[in-house]
Amino acid sequence: MKIIFPFIFFIFFINNLLAQPPKEEKNLTLESDTLGKIEEKLEAEDLVLNQELTPKKRKKKEKKRRREYLGLKTSFTSTQDEDKYELFRVVNMEHLPKYKHHKEIHYFDLENQKIKAEDYSALSKKLKKGRKIYLLHGNYQLIRDGELRAEGFYNKGLKHDEWFEYDKKGVLLERLKYHEGFPKESNITYFDDAQNKVKEIIPMVHGRKQGKYYRYFENGAIAEEGVLENNHKIRIWNEYFPNKQRQRQTEYPTHWYEETKPKLLMEWDEKGKTLFDVNRGGKQN
Secondary structure, three states: OOOHHHHHHHHHHHHHHHHOOOOOOOOOOOOHHHHHHHHHHHHHHHHHHHHHHHHHHHHHHHHHHHHEEOOEEOEEEEEEEOOEEEEEEEEOHHHOOOOOOOOOEEEEEOOOOEEEEEOHHHHHHHHHOOOOEEEEEEEEEEEEOOEEEEEEEEEOOEEEEEEEEEOOOOOEEEEEEEEOOEEOOOEEEEOOOOOOOEEEEEOEEOOEEOEEEEEEOOOOOEEEEEEEEOOEEEEEEEEEOOOOOEEEEEEOOOOOOOOOOOEEEEEEOOOOOEEEEHHHOEEOO
16 A cells, blocks of 8 residues: 555656646847847946046046156145235156257246246356256246136246136137247248257247247357347347347337337457447447
């Protein structure tokens, strides 16, 4: 009796199993529209994930970008003079290139807490005297009366890349592009094909002659320098002999639209003897 009961149960189980309809085989191949929906879901999940992680990474990247400019790590500093604030970055003077044709290399004088601009020779003398000075390098901002008035970048003491000027209401007045201290449109000519000896630098801004002008002798000494405004000479212009001795000083109108005639102020010979001085009656004996 004990043997028959399990046997009957087994037969009943087999018959019940065979009586069930066969299950349909699942199709494991995804249809194109299903695959597209899954890809969209994954992309959406990736986007959310990136949005969650990006702010921290962006902040870290932005901080690093601000600290470094053109491959050099910079230090932040600032100056204040009444309602005028200057925010800028600097590097050590060891990064100062031996500029030959730049008269305005911008640097920060730590002792005087001021930004100044001089040529390579003057900076070299300051360094020999042990002056604590630093090259401007990286972003710069000028704030006056609580409003941003100018911003741009310096590259080892020279204006570089885009510069912006604003009025007191924040309206953009001028946007200029610089390259190694000169307006990017400037017309620079050379004595040699290798472009090592500069002959003339004509500053060009929006198609006009505008800014500091320089003409050189082949030995590298300055022959003539002055300021151009809207294609006209303005203010004081200086001419030199090849031995760097001053030759002539001429005064032009303060602005381009003024019709004042140029006035000779001083004249010297090649040895430095005064030939003409307007403040002493003109020609000198």
